[in-house]
Amino acid sequence: MSLTDTEVKDFTVSLFTQKSERDLQRKVGASNISDPCTKHLAKALLNEPEPEIKYWLGGKIGTAIHSFIEHSIGNGVHANDFDFVVEDKITLGDIDGYGVVNSRPDLVIPSRNHLIDWKTSSRPKIKKLQNLVAGLKSDEDSENTLKKYIGQVQLYAWGLNNSGTKIDRASLVFINRDGTYENDIWVYSVDYDESIALALWNRVKYLWKELEEGLHPDSIAPHPLCFKCNVGI
Ligand code: SF4
Secondary structure (H helix, E strand, C coil): CCCCHHHHHHHHHHHHHCCCCCCCCCCCCHHHHCCCCHHHHHHHHCCCCCCCCCCCHHHHHHHHHHHHHHHHHHCCCCCCCCCCEECCCEEEEEECCCEEEEECCCEEEHHHCEEEEEEEECHHHHHHHHHHHCCCCCCHHHHHHHHHHHHHHHHHHHHHHHCCCCCCEEEEEEEECCCCCHHHEEEEEEECCHHHHHHHHHHHHHHHHHHHCCCCHHHCCCCCCCHHHHHCC
């Protein structure tokens, strides 16, 4: 007997919603430590499960794009003769009582002292980010997003520099999920700035100490710009 449309749909959804290695991650990494929401970081440190997200497909498409790029690099589909290190585990540091904190930068090019982080996005979001960096128009949500992403790559660069892989510059490569051609890929790069990474590292160390001393995440104010906490999903 053939499948009903509902069975086919449920099967398709199940393929997307199975847990990935990243979903099962137990410890915090650079993307948590750069989170502007201290409450969220506290929950991640305590390994509290993330609530089910209703709008999950965008994240899965992002994961698929990462896999595609990884596959392309693995197949040697690149124009230049760079050395690539893809999603290699690096150590950021050790937090007393918490343990070693590792992370996986998307792509490192050691011979060029450069790292790359792929970010899937959308045309309206990228437009806002471009307006922000061009100084044309700013909005708090985009400022927040950019701050988090810059913090994340600075932490990667910090960890790599500390372990002997020199990194001078990091690129955020935004790829529009709703894009159609090259102009839907936008590169925004920053020079390495140790002070950003150090400030984030000191924040997480201090927060962990406070949690050990009894601070409860519920007593930390939610981030004012977070859509999820504000509408309760
Ligand atoms: S405000 Fe948002 S980011 Fe912060 S804890 Fe709530 S859901 Fe997480």
